[in-house]
Amino acid sequence: MKLPRFAPLTGIAFVVLLVIGFGPxxxxxxxxxxxxxxxxxxxxxxxxxxxxxxxxxAVAVIFFAMFIVALxxxxxxxxxxxxxxxxVALVGGVASVAGFCLAISVHAALVDGxxxxxxxxxxxxxxxxDSWDFFAFAFPLxxxxxxxxxxxxxxxxxxxxxxxxxALVIGILFFAGPVGFFGFLLTGxxxxxxxxxxxxxxxxxxx
Numbered sequence: 001m002k003l004p005r006f007a008p009l010t011g012i013a014f015v016v017l018l019v020i021g022f023g024p025x026x027x028x029x030x031x032x033x034x035x036x037x038x039x040x041x042x043x044x045x046x047x048x049x050x051x052x053x054x055x056x057x058a059v060a061v062i063f064f065a066m067f068i069v070a071l072x073x074x075x076x077x078x079x080x081x082x083x084x085x086x087x088v089a090l091v092g093g094v095a096s097v098a099g100f101c102l103a104i105s106v107h108a109a110l111v112d113g114x115x116x117x118x119x120x121x122x123x124x125x126x127x128x129x130d131s132w133d134f135f136a137f138a139f140p141l142x143x144x145x146x147x148x149x150x151x152x153x154x155x156x157x158x159x160x161x162x163x164x165x166x167a168l169v170i171g172i173l174f175f176a177g178p179v180g181f182f183g184f185l186l187t188g189x190x191x192x193x194x195x196x197x198x199x200x201x202x203x204x205x206x207x
């Protein structure tokens with residue numbers, strides 16, 4: 001296993017930046033049922049703030065991409081027959097990265113629309129997509145977690161078994177209807193925990 005020493009910590013950087021971008025910087029954006037005038041006015045008045053939020057999330061996604069690769073390599077260990085489940089985790093992570101890129105693009109289009117005063121119908125459509133593109137990056141995380149669970153519980157990856165069970169439970173939680181959003185929140189906690197475990201074990205490996 002030849003992981004760069006810093007690689008596991010990229011998961012922590014991803015979660016911290018994502019919280020900042022979605023929370024205090026991005027703030028409470030218009031809902032899918034708001035009027036065109038309210039949507040346009042919001043993105044016209046908050047251009048700088050919303051652009052900054054998009055940039056922060058974009059940087060977070062860069063760290064997430066590195067974490068996904070680190071996670072897959074860690075789950076593989078020395079390779080061999082245990083490559084299927086780590087690859088499932090990789091596929092889920094890559095799909096989530098694509099979903100984040102879509103969300104960033106739509107949000108940037110909204111900011112541009114507010115600045116250039118796009119027609120109301122266009123702003124309503126973009127805002128509706130922006131309100132629902134959560135599934136584009138959140139749902140694939142369940143695939144990543146199922147890959148982790150399979151690699152840990154079936155293929156004997158180096159993560160603690162309890163982390164594999166937690167990954168499985170959180171992955172299932174994504175399909176639990178209204179409470180599925182908590183699966184997304186708990187995934188952030190799981191990523192931070194896994195990052196710390198991977199970092200400590202990677203550092204201890206040479207000794």
